Amino acid sequence: MMQMTGAExxxxxxxxxxIRTIAxxxxxxxxxxxxxxxxxxxxxHVLARHEQGAGFMAQGMARVSGRPEVCFASSGPGATNxxxxxADARLDSIPMVAITGQVPLSMIGTDAFxxxxxxxxTVPITKHNFLVRSAAxxxxxxxxxxRIAMSGRPGPVLVDVPKDVxxxxxxxxxxxxxxxxxxxPALDMVAIESAAKMIDEAERPVLYLGGGVVHSxxxxxxxxxxxxxxxxxxxxLMALGTMPVDxxxxxxxxxxxxxxxxxxxxxxxxxxICVGARFDDRAIGKAAQFCPNAQIIHIDIDPAELHKIKAAxxxxxxxxxxxxxxxxxxxxxxxxxxxxxxxDSLKSRFPMAMPGRDDPRTHYGLVHAVAAVLDxxxxxxxxxxxxxxxxxxxxxxxxxxxxxxxxxxxxxxFGVPAAxxxxxxxxxxxxxxxxxxxxxxxxxxxxxxxxxEGLNVKIVLMNNNSLGLVYQQQNxxxxxxxxxxxxxxxxxxxxxxxxxxxxxVDLDSSPNPRATLAQALQSRGPCLIHASxxxxxxxxxxxxxxxxxxxxxxx
Amino acid sequence: xxxxxAEPLQQHGFAKVVLxxxxxxxxxxxxxxxxxxxxxxxxxxxxxCMPMSDTSRSRIxxxxxxxxxxxxxxxxxxxxxxxRSVRRHGAEHEVFxxxxxxxx
Ligand SMILES: Cc1ncc(C[n+]2csc(CCOP(=O)(O)OP(=O)(O)O)c2C)c(N)n1
Ligand SMILES: [Mg+2]
Numbered sequence: 001m002m003q004m005t006g007a008e009x010x011x012x013x014x015x016x017x018x019i020r021t022i023a024x025x026x027x028x029x030x031x032x033x034x035x036x037x038x039x040x041x042x043x044x045h046v047l048a049r050h051e052q053g054a055g056f057m058a059q060g061m062a063r064v065s066g067r068p069e070v071c072f073a074s075s076g077p078g079a080t081n082x083x084x085x086x087a088d089a090r091l092d093s094i095p096m097v098a099i100t101g102q103v104p105l106s107m108i109g110t111d112a113f114x115x116x117x118x119x120x121x122t123v124p125i126t127k128h129n130f131l132v133r134s135a136a137x138x139x140x141x142x143x144x145x146x147r148i149a150m151s152g153r154p155g156p157v158l159v160d161v162p163k164d165v166x167x168x169x170x171x172x173x174x175x176x177x178x179x180x181x182x183x184x185p186a187l188d189m190v191a192i193e194s195a196a197k198m199i200d201e202a203e204r205p206v207l208y209l210g211g212g213v214v215h216s217x218x219x220x221x222x223x224x225x226x227x228x229x230x231x232x233x234x235x236x237l238m239a240l241g242t243m244p245v246d247x248x249x250x251x252x253x254x255x256x257x258x259x260x261x262x263x264x265x266x267x268x269x270x271x272x273i274c275v276g277a278r279f280d281d282r283a284i285g286k287a288a289q290f291c292p293n294a295q296i297i298h299i300d301i302d303p304a305e306l307h308k309i310k311a312a313x314x315x316x317x318x319x320x321x322x323x324x325x326x327x328x329x330x331x332x333x334x335x336x337x338x339x340x341x342x343x344d345s346l347k348s349r350f351p352m353a354m355p356g357r358d359d360p361r362t363h364y365g366l367v368h369a370v371a372a373v374l375d376x377x378x379x380x381x382x383x384x385x386x387x388x389x390x391x392x393x394x395x396x397x398x399x400x401x402x403x404x405x406x407x408x409x410x411x412x413x414f415g416v417p418a419a420x421x422x423x424x425x426x427x428x429x430x431x432x433x434x435x436x437x438x439x440x441x442x443x444x445x446x447x448x449x450x451x452x453e454g455l456n457v458k459i460v461l462m463n464n465n466s467l468g469l470v471y472q473q474q475n476x477x478x479x480x481x482x483x484x485x486x487x488x489x490x491x492x493x494x495x496x497x498x499x500x501x502x503x504x505v506d507l508d509s510s511p512n513p514r515a516t517l518a519q520a521l522q523s524r525g526p527c528l529i530h531a532s533x534x535x536x537x538x539x540x541x542x543x544x545x546x547x548x549x550x551x552x553x554x555x
Numbered sequence: 556x557x558x559x560x561a562e563p564l565q566q567h568g569f570a571k572v573v574l575x576x577x578x579x580x581x582x583x584x585x586x587x588x589x590x591x592x593x594x595x596x597x598x599x600x601x602x603x604c605m606p607m608s609d610t611s612r613s614r615i616x617x618x619x620x621x622x623x624x625x626x627x628x629x630x631x632x633x634x635x636x637x638x639r640s641v642r643r644h645g646a647e648h649e650v651f652x653x654x655x656x657x658x659x
Contacts, residue, residue, distance in 0.1 A: 119583065123590045128636040131583060148636060304630035 001173060006135030007036035007166040010099065013142040015042045017178045019070050021424050023048050023057035027074025029114060030101025032166035034072075046424060046453065049445035051078050053417040055085020056443070058096050060421020063404045064379060066217070068095035068149040068157075069421070075101045076114030079160070080121070084411055086156045087125040091408025092238060093215060095154035097145045104164040105133065119160050127155030132162070135170035146179035153302040154215055184301070184319035187326055191316045195273075195297045196330035198314060199229050202271035202295075204339050207231040208254065211238030211407070212276020212300060214400045218321035222275060223247065225324055230336030231273065232343045234262055236283050238407045239276070241397035251343065252352065255283035256543045257389045259352035263549040265343050266291050274298045276320040279309035280408070285549035299323045353540070353555050354394060360513045363387070363462060363533050367394040369514055370432060370460060373521045376402065378430045379422045383415035383439030386468040389539040391434045413442030416459060420446060423455035430456055430521065437463045437493070447500035450526045458521055459528045464535040465490050472538045476553070477545070486535070497528040504528040569620040571600065571646035574629070579637040580606050580613040587635050588615060597628050601651050612639070616650050 004012070010033060014022070023046045026034040037045055048054035051073040058071035073082045079100040089096045103112040119131040128148045130141045138161075145157040199205060207226050213219055219242040226233045226249045233243050234254040243250045251262045263285075266272070272294040277283070284290040287309050298305075298312035299320055306315040316323050356362030360369035367390055380395055381404040382388040388405060397403050404422060406414035419433035440461055450457055464471075470485040497504035503520075507529065510516040520527045541555030578584045585604060592599045601618035619625065633641055 120586060123583075123586055124594045129583075302634070304627065304634055308627055 001171055003169055003171045005032065005036065005166065006132075006138055006161065006168050006170060007032040008039075009135060009138050009170060010142060010161070010166070011036045011040050011043065012175065013138070014070060015040060016175060017143070017146055018067070019043055021046060021061060022070045022072055023054040023421065023424075024072025025049075025051050025054060025074065025078060026072070027076075027078045027101065027114070029075035029103055029163045030072060030078070030161075030166075032163060033099070033101065033161070046449065048417070049448050050443065051081035052085050052413065053420075053443050053446040053449065055082045055096075055098065056088070056414055056417035057421035057424065057449075058098070059085060059089055059094050060381070060404060060418035060423075061425040062089075062094050062096055062421075063418065064401050064422045064425050066095075066215070066401065068097055068146050068154070069425075070097050070099060073098070073100050074114070075103055075118070076116050078114075079118035080116055083121065083125065084409075084413075086122060086158060088406055088409040088411045088414065089156035090125050090127065092406065093154050093211060094156065095149040096156040097149055098156060098158045100158065100160045101166070102131070102160045102162040105162045106164070108162065118158065122158045125156070126158050129158040129160070131160045132165050135165055135168035136172070138165075138170070139172060139176050143176050143179040147182065150179070151182040153212070184322050185317055187318045187323060188316060189326070191314050192323065192326045193330060195314045195316065196327055198271055198295060198297060199231075199273065200332045200334070204269045204342075205229070205231050205271040205273060206251075206266055206269040206291075206294075207233040208236075208272055208274045208277055209233060209239040209242050210236045210275065210277020212320050213239055213242045216276060216301070216320040217400075218276070218324055219243070219400045221321055221324035221328065225328060225331065228328065228333055229331050230334045230340060232265055232340065234258075234266065236277050236280070236407075237392055237405060240392060241400050241402045244398040245396045246398075249340075251347070253392055255285065255549065257393060257539050257541065258549070259393075260350035260541055260552055260555060261346040261352075263543070263552060264346050264350060267550050268342075269294045272296050274312075275324070276300060278305045284309070285543050285547060285551075289548035289550070352393060357394070360507065360517065361531070363390045363537050364394050366460070366462065366507075366531055366533075367391050367434070369517055370434075370521065371396050373518045374430060374432070378402070378432060379404065379419070379426070381405065381415050381419040381422060381431065381433040383433070383435040384410045384412045385436040385439055386464070386472060386537070386539050387434050387436045387462040387533075389469075390462075393539075412436075412439040415439060416443050416450070416457075417446045419457045419459070420450055420453070420455060423457050424453070427455065430458065432458045432460060432521070434460045434462060436468060437461065437465055437487070438467045440493070441491075444496065447497065447502055451501040454525055456524055457526050459526075461493055461528060461530050462533045463493065463530060464533045464537070466535050468535065469539070471535060475538070476542070493528065493530050502526045502528055504530060507531040569622045572619055572621045572625065573644040573646060573648040573650065574617040574619060574632075575642040575644060576615040576617065576632065577607070577639045578613050578615055579639065580611055581637070584613065584637045585615075587637060588632070591631055591635065592619075592628070595624075595628060595631065597624060603650065603654070618646070618651050
């Protein structure tokens with residue numbers, strides 16, 4: 001018989017689950033858990049400077065490892081500060097377990113100090129959530145939380161633990177087994193057969209890969225399918241890296257900021273094979289006009305995604321890797337010369353224009369210059385805005401989990417803490433965070449965490465002293481009525497970095513920006529790399545919001 | 556600019572359906588279910604919930620409109636961790652009919 005407090009039990013169960021690093025911030029209602037954590041020889045705690053930072057650090061760890069990771073926050077404001085990071089994890093299907101302290105059970109519902117109904121608040125943004133009512137319940141709740149976070153379509157789970165539950169003694173015979181993911185659903189083999197037949201019979205098929213391919217570890221299978229069946233392959237923002245950019249079958253990212261040819265290829269396709277993607281509006285534009293002549297095969301682990309936006313002719317509910325494995329031996333080898341040479345001609349007529357790509361003082365040039373110094377082992381994170389889209393368009397992604405970005409929620413402030421999380425999980429890699437001056441300021445306090453941990457994170461700040469993407473939209477779609485998108489003041493980011501104890505270089509004043517960049521990227525440890533970008537540079541091509549993908553402007 | 560605005564939600568004029576859910580009985584279940592319908596802007600006309608004879612389960616009856624999004628709603632409901640099963644009945648199902656007299 002074992003006996004311990006609820007707090008100790010949580011720590012033991014996390015250790016047994018394989019958790020080695022937890023990001024968080026303590027406070028009154030979670031102090032028993034912190035006290036228990038201080039006694040762990042196995043789990044390291046990383047003290048964030050804002051709970052949203054802790055949430056994104058857990059996400060960064062989970063995005064590079066594929067395993068659920070953990071963050072801690074106290075009740076009330078600690079818990080509400082986590083909300084954005086949880087919602088972000090939900091929309092990008094990132095496995096995460098958030099554990100929050102709560103006021104004692106007897107005080108719930110009395111408007112006690114730092115009481116908020118974080119359980120109620122997170123119902124719509126978690127995959128599932130728990131309010132724990134006794135220490136004994138933890139024996140079931142903690143493994144369940146991990147099982148749910150990593151089974152099927154991954155997602156965040158919140159466990160709210162009242163302070164008295166953390167202090168309560170619980171006796172039990174044996175620890176529960178660490179959670180494992182649920183078995184994947186059985187495949188509908190009839191549907192697999194018809195999908196194979198449709199692929200064989202199609203004349204102008206396109207393979208459309210989404211984040212599910214990353215989650216399911218199916219990139220290699222997807223590339224094999226493309227090669228075997230001669231499928232031009234497009235990727236969503238979340239799937240960049242699943243097929244290397246320079247693969248001859250890659251037609252790059254689709255959607256709002258795709259190359260023109262990519263959207264034109266989709267327009268002409270007669271069969272769309274959607275794998276682990278969800279027809280998001282940023283990817284498909286006006287749904288009714290997306291791939292107007294195509295039949296659709298849709299493979300997804302989440303049955304509710306099938307037929308949600310576009311009705312599929314063949315819908316396969318299943319794990320993407322399992323489904324592709326079943327599909328491969330049934331699909332004929334096909335060189336598909338006619339279609340592929342047509343795709344190539346569209347590509348050469350409507351290529352991705354990247355003005356300035358050889359000049360490191362331009363936006364595209366800077367992204368290319370960073371890539372030129374690094375190999376594919378580096379991890380690339382971004383914030384949200386124009387800089388994010390330029391990196392998505394220009395960086396040569398070649399492996400899954402190389403690319404961390406806030407896709408579904410589009411959260412400014414994601415980049416720096418997510419990059420810290422990635423570096424915590426994989427300290428030997430170089431982690432680059434491309435950020436914008438607006439986004440950077442949303443979690444700039446995490447520079448203190450970064451300095452303290454001394455991680456190999458390089459922050460490339462593309463500074464246009466504005467909320468560039470907003471400025472762009474106002475210029476293009478609101479009659480140039482620029483409002484609340486240009487900053488009047490401008491902080492000295494180099495001094496800010498210095499103040500946090502982080503090395504900084506300025507490419508603007510460097511006589512040889514390439515050399516300065518290479519040196520900054522190649523020396524170990526955190527560094528801020530500052531580069532000014534003209535505010536008048538816009539992300540092109542662009543599909544106006546609400547328009548069809550073929551109605552691109554610019555580029 | 557034409558922003559992507561959803562079509563106005565037209566539910567009246569559609570037939571009604573009764574959904575019968577079997578769920579785990581704990582204090583948060585109702586909020587998960589009601590929240591899901593509210594969040595996806597799907598009106599619930601009537602709702603009933605009582606523990607079953609096996610008190611670890613509850614049965615929830617929902618009266619909803621059968622518009623084209625119902626299929627999607629049912630799939631979303633089925634994904635909730637505490638929902639064990641979902642069955643569909645026609646509006647003529649007596650559970651709400653018998654309650655009419657308490658409301659009229
Ligand atoms: C938290 C949050 N608030 C507001 C927005 C809306 N938004 C999208 S991009 C953007 C501007 C981003 O500015 P910056 O980080 O400087 O990037 P830039 O576009 O200038 O490259 C804003 C305000 C958002 N995505 N996230
Ligand atoms: Mg900016």
